[in-house]
Every structure is written in C-alpha cells, then in structure tokens.
Amino acid sequence: MVKTGDTASMADVKEEQGNMALSNPLEERIFVSIRVRPLNDREKARHDVPDWECISGNTIRYKNNGHAEPRPLSMDTYAFDRVFGERCNTKQVYEQGIKEVALSVVRGINSSIFAYGQTSSGKTHTMSGITEYAVRDIYEYIEKHKDREFVVKFSAMEIYNEAVRDLLNAGATSLRILDDPEKGAVVEKLTEKTLTERRQLQQLLSICAAERTTEETAMNETSSRSHQILRLTVESNPCDYADTARSGALFASVNFVDLAGSERASQTMSAGSRLREGSHINRSLLSLGTVIRKLSKGRNEHIPYRDSKLTRILQNSLGGNARTAIICTISPARSQSEQSRNTLLFAGCAKQVTTNARVNLVMSDKVLVKQLQNELARLENELRSFTPNTMLLKERELQIQQMEKEIKELTRQRDLFQSRAENMVQPAGKDRLLRVDKDSASESSGAVAKNLLCRTDSASESLDRTTTSLQHTENSEDNFLLDGNSPTFAGPDPCHGWEEMTSSRESEENCKEVPYFEIKEVETEHKTDVNNTPPIPVFEETGGNTPMIQVVNVIAKSSSRNELRELSLVAVDNSQNALEGKTDESLQNTKDLIVDISKKSDGSSESESHISNAMSPPQIDKETSILPQITSNLEQNESPQFNKLDQESTSPPQCDVQELKTTLPPQLDKPYSASLVSFEDKLPESNLQATKRNSSRKYSPIHYRDASVEHKTTLHPQLDKPDSTSLVCFEDKLPESKLQAPKRNSSKKYIHYRDASVEDVESLWDSDVEDTASVLNFVGKMNERAKQKPFNKDMDDIMVRARTSGINKRVSKVKGVSFHGGPRTLTPYNFERQQRDTIQLWDACNIPLVHRSYFFLLIKGELADSVYFDVELRRLSFLKDTFFSATNIAGHGSDVTPNSSLMSLNRERKMLSKQVHKKFSMKEREELYVKWGIDLKSKHRSVQLAWRLWTNTKDLNHVRESAALVAKLVGFINSGEAPKKIFGFGFLVRRK
C-alpha cells in the first residue's frame, strides 16, 4: 500500500459531514480526563474513606481528611480536561471528549484511547464501555454514510513482559515489531479480522478478554497483568472529497489501550531501590511514563519510543500522527491516595503532550486500480462524446474553405471592376497624365488650367532617386495596408505606373508628361510677333507644345501712402487654338480695363461724373485699340529713358488717353496666347537672390526690375510704335469709386497711379478676374522694360510686405481658401502663417510628402523665402479649386482625383515605411520610434511612423521634423546638403 500523509484542520475534523481538508496537521494536546470510581466492597469493608472529590467538571481536589498538617491547596487540587466523579457512568465519560477522538478514525485520522491507573481503579471497566460505545458509533456512522465504502478491520494484541501477543491468534508466539517508513512500527503477522457487521466485533472482544493475561486477586477479582491494545482499522473512500483526482482511501486506526496497573510503574518510579525489579516487571509502563514526561516538556530531546514495545507500537499515539485521549482512573480510597496522586501526576504530564494528527489518504492497490478504472471510463466517455465534435469540426472546415473560395472570387471581381472603372475614367489611347486635351480646354475656358501640369527636371530626378531608394523587397509590415489599420485601396496599384515612370527614362518619355515652362526674364526684343499678336512673356518650353500654367502677379503702388500691393492669379496658357473662344472675351475685358484706366489718366481735374463714366467702360474698338501701340512704343523705349524720367518723377506727366485709344492695334482681337504675367515691382534684393540662388530652378517668377509706373509718362512718346510688347499703363489717377479704396479722401476725384493702393488694384482685379491677366500681361511687359533700373533698398522691403499680404488676400478671394486677415506687412508672423497655409493646402490636395519635404527644406526660413510660398499658394489654390472642388470631384476627364491622389499619397507612405528599415539600424529605428511616440511592441512600427509624417500640418515643428525625416528616408540630403531643386506640381502621375 502506498500511504500519503495529508493534513487536516481542526475545523474539518470536527465537522461531522464536512469535507476533509488536507491542509495543516491537527496539532492538539492529549485529551486527559479523570474518572474516580466509587469505593468497592473491599474498601468499604476496610472502612476506607474517599479522600478525593470532584469540585467541578474538570477539577478534582484531595480532601486531606485525617492529615495532621494541612497541605497547600495547590498540591491538592488538579485540573484536567474532564473529571468524572463516582456517580458518572462510562457513557458520560465517553460522550464528553472521548467520542470525538475515537470517531476521528472514520475521517482518516488515527486516534488512541488510553486507560491509565492503578490496579482495580476501573481501567478495564471503563475501556470496555468506551470500546463498546465507540464501535457502536463507528458503525452508526457507517450506516449513515452509505454513499461511502467502509472496510473495518479488527486486531488485538497484548504486551506482557515485553512480549507482543496476538490475542486473535492464541497459538502464535511473540510477534516482532517492524519499522515501516509510512506507518511506523508494525506488528508482524498480527491477525487482522475484517468485520462485516458489528456483531462480529462483540465476539472478538470477548475472545480478546478471554485471551488477555490476567491473574486472580485475593478478592477473587481479575487483575490485568498486561497491556491490551485493541485496534480498529477503518478504510474508506473519501467520496465527499471535492478533488476527485486526489481520491483514494482513508486509512486510520483507533487504538483502545487498556494498560496494566500503574502501581508497578509507580513503584519503580517512586522507589529507587525497587527500580530494577519494577523495570523488570513492567518495562513498558516505565517507558510510557518517560516518554510522556519528556514529551510534556516540549523539548527537542530524544524521545525513547524504542525503549519498550508499548511505546514503539503506540509511538504515533504519543505525540505523533494521532489524536489521543487518556482516561486516568483512580480510587477515591484513602488507602490508595498515594497511587491516585501518582496517577494524577501522570495525567498532568500527559496533558502537556501535543500530537499532530493528519488525515491519512492511502492509495491502496485496489483503490488505485479502481481509480484507474474510473479514469479510463471517464476518458472513454469523453472519447465517445468527442465523435460528434469531430463531425462539427469537419463541417466548420468545409465552411471555411467555402468562404475562402468566395473571398477569392469576390476579390477577383473587385479587382476586375476596379480595373474597368479606371479604364473608363482614363480613355483608352490617352496617356495617363493629368491633362485635358486641347479640345476640352477650348470648350471651357474656366478649365484651361486643367490642361497644365508642370513637372520639372528636378522633380523627375528627385523622384528617380526616391523611387530607386524606395524599391525594396517587401518586409513584414507590408500587410499593414491590408489589416484595416490604415487606408486601403482596392484594385490595381495606383502607383504602379508611377514607380515605373520614375525609375525609367524610357517610361518617362512615354508618359507624355505635361511639360513645364522655364520662364525667363522678359526681354522685349523677343516679343514681336510676326502676326501682330500681342506678345507673351518668353517661355522656354522643355516638354513640347503642351499647356502650361503660370502665375500672374500684379502690383499696384500707392506712392502717397508708400504702399505697394501685388495681386496674383494663376493664369494659364495653351496653344492659341485652345484659347480661342476664351481669349476673345478676355481680351475684350482687357481692353475695357485698359481703356478705363486710360480714361482715368486724363488728368486730376476730372470731375466726379467722370468717375461714373469710368465705372462703365466703353466698348473697345478693336481697330482703335491703343494697347499694341502702347507696347509697341514701349518696345522702343529702352531703359535710359526710364532713367531719365525717373529723375523727373516729382512731376509725373499725364497720359494722353486719346493717343492711346487711337493707337490701339487691331491685332488684339486675335487669339490671345499667353496669359501669364508676372508683375514684380522692385523685388527686394534678398528676394531676388533667393530666387536666383538655384540656377537650375526651372520655374521662377518673371522679374522685372526697376519698372516703375511713375515712368510711364515717359513712354508716351513711344507709344505710337507698333508691335511692341503689350503694356498696360496705370494711369495717374484711378477712379475712386472703381478702386473702392477704403479710407480715401472722397474729395479726391482721381487716383494717381502712384496713389493706387493695394485695395485699389484688388478692387480692380475683382471686376475682371480672368481677363485681367491680359491686362496685367501688359503691365508686366512694361515693367520688364524698366527692370534695369536699380533698386531702392527701402522699396524692397515695402514690396516684400505688399506682395505677401496681397497674395494672401488674393488667393483667399479667388480660390476660396480661408486666409485670416492680418497685418499687411510681411512679418515673421505672416510668413509663418503663409507657411501654414501652404502646408494646409498640401494636405488638402494630397500633395506627395516627398514634394512637401523637398519644398519645405528648400526654404531657409528667411522672409525672402516668402516668394516661394507665394507661388506654391497660387499653385495649390488652383489645384484645389480645379481638382478638389465639389464640382470637379465627380470627374473632369482627368485621372487625377482626390481619391487617386490619396492613393498615391498612401502608396508613398508605404514606400517610406520600407525605407525606415533600409536607412536606419535597429537601434536607430528604436530611437526613432520612441521619438515619434510609437509603441515598440507594435508589429507595424515603421508603417505607423510613415503614417505620422506630415499629419499634424498645423504644427510647423512637426512639419519640419517630418520633412527632415522624409529627406533622410528618400535621400534628399547627402552629407547635409540642402536640396537644390524644387518640384513642379507635386502630383505623382501614373501611366498605365
């Protein structure tokens, strides 16, 4: 048998039906009770008197009758767990303390009930009853717990003269005691009777009583000469265990020990001279006393269990794994007082002994087999019940397979539809560039700008580098785009063509991209058109005969308020055919404007009514248009004359309106080609330097230097020359009402051209938005002619302020972009706001991050850099208005839509995320992730990083950091060099 020692708490043991916890050992002291028998007949015959009285349920006192000297009370009073007087019967003794200890056996806890006392004190009398009651209760317990299986076995032995006898086998010789590691001392070959019913036990008890070694006393009484141990072993299955895995057999024994008369031990203990004899007579009693005495002291000294058979066999019951109760029986007779006192002393020592009872869970072979059988049955049941689950699993697998097929089919259909949709959007045979063909442009003059897409070589080169660096093997984060955490796009990869385009010169050519125009500073000697068509600014086409877009800057200056203002407009140009329908109207408006202006130049003596007339410009007589004449005159009027007149600027001459009218050439009714005018009056030197510092820059504003409108009067003598560059003369006095100049003196009838404030020109601009470009073209030409004039440094600053404020307001008005009102001067605040506006538009138009970063890094943060943002703002406003307005989203014939540009943008982010792995080491990446607030545990760290770039477009610091990081990722900057080129439109154009 395999025995495992488990522990039990006191509460669990005391619980009648409760589970048997297996936690802590039950540490308790031996239960000691005193039973005083009545005087027997012999004592009565001797007229013995009782000297002991029970003064309470647990206190006994020696009455001291007959003693000459009173003894101290402490010597005569003894307290125990229970004290039973003469009138108490055995049942009471059993019920009050002994029963609980005895019944522990049914819960798997060993127990022992001792009877200790002198001869004839009532040990056998008491133990017989105790055993009977205990057996009765044990069987009653078994009867009550029919759900459990109990096996009760009985064995009996006696120790007489240190020999162990089997009381159930009278013929057996002395039994040996063996040491078992689990059970302790085991009596070898001890007869063990299995009891099937209580009645059997009665018979066995009778046999034991008969077999026990006794002697007849003088009173013809039987005196026990041996120590009798009756052992009842109870084995049960703990079905009430919560933990069935630990189920086994509870195995415990209860010993009913009826000791021999203690007077023999007492004699040996009390009388040294008789020690040797006493020990010879009863060694076990002496050892028992010694063990109890030593145990009562609680010292960790050696306990001589092996000194006697009794202590060896009952080792567990004496301070070990058992609950123990001792009933000390005494005779009240005065003649026995000394023996009784010794008994009480022994009881007092026993009361100090502590035992540690545990629940004994034993896994017998039978129980083990039974348990294995139960486990096997359980597994078989599970196996049987698993069959339907397997079927269900197969069903699920089939469902999953079917769903996967459906997903594949749906994905294929989706891709197919996506492809078809793209084909529908992008007409077959056409290139995939963002452009509108000429026919469509001619149909809608307002959409002329749509035909244009500028792409610079610098952009191409940069994209080449970008694409090359971005084309890496797929990493583990590629699937991020499909995991729902980021924008996803179905269908063909919208950037596929882009990748090809940017990585291949050949494909670049096939793209037929919209060329850009390199705008050189206007040189008048190039402007004469053979067909007398109004000249256009000199454009250097780099991509063929394709549309272009440019910016018109108009600057008005109010000399009186020392204020300059520039207005700007994105103007477009295409082939002459494309603009035919539009140009007529534009030109007409241009003529009207010019005439209107010319009329206002009729001297400051004009009356208020004259102003009213100016509000309704007369119809232009093409035949008498003065514009070509003006420009023609200007063509021949070189800068020396400007310089000359500049010295006379204190008294500006008046413009001869009539002369202008009569010299208006008829060629103005011809298709007007270019609408691009860049009007810059006295750009600051720093600004010009900023513009020129990148010699490779393809796109630059047209500069005119020193073109001052105050010199216009000097042009008059030359206005009669034909075929000159178109020139608009701002007359000396613009009408007050027309210009709607705020806060102006209402008494002033006319506004000298030098007094034209920003608001003035803006108002004028508002009246003819589109066609004013034509007018401004002339103005630009005029100023180009005068650009040789040296700058006045003070005027530079004025111009910068004027340009910036004017641009913002103009863009806001024309393109619907919200720009906050503010100071009209270019301040760091305004410049920052200008940057933010640009960034905001970049975001709104899904401009590629590469472009933004390149552009932003180009800027050094100087106020003079404002010019770049001027251009970019106009361009972005145009883009936003053209491609991102509600009316255009539905489709305008171009394959560049908000959605497609967003796809390109996200594709670019994906590429950037790949670059993170290439450009940075693991340590650098981790530092980068921490800096950008990305969880290092995230699976898609680099993708998240790429998606955070340029997200907070309102925070310039974030933008700068984003730009710097993008630059590193795509290799903008080598060895810390700043980018030297700037992009074009910033659209990634895809070709299929």
Ligand SMILES: Nc1ncnc2c1ncn2[C@@H]1O[C@H](COP(=O)(O)OP(=O)(O)OP(=O)(O)O)[C@@H](O)[C@H]1O
């Ligand atoms: N509490 C009691 N009430 C009545 N009679 C008792 C009581 N205790 C003992 N007797 C009687 O006293 C006598 C002696 O008792 P018992 O044999 O039990 O003593 P003992 O301690 O076992 O002696 P020994 O050690 O010699 O066997 C018996 O006849 C018994 O009936």
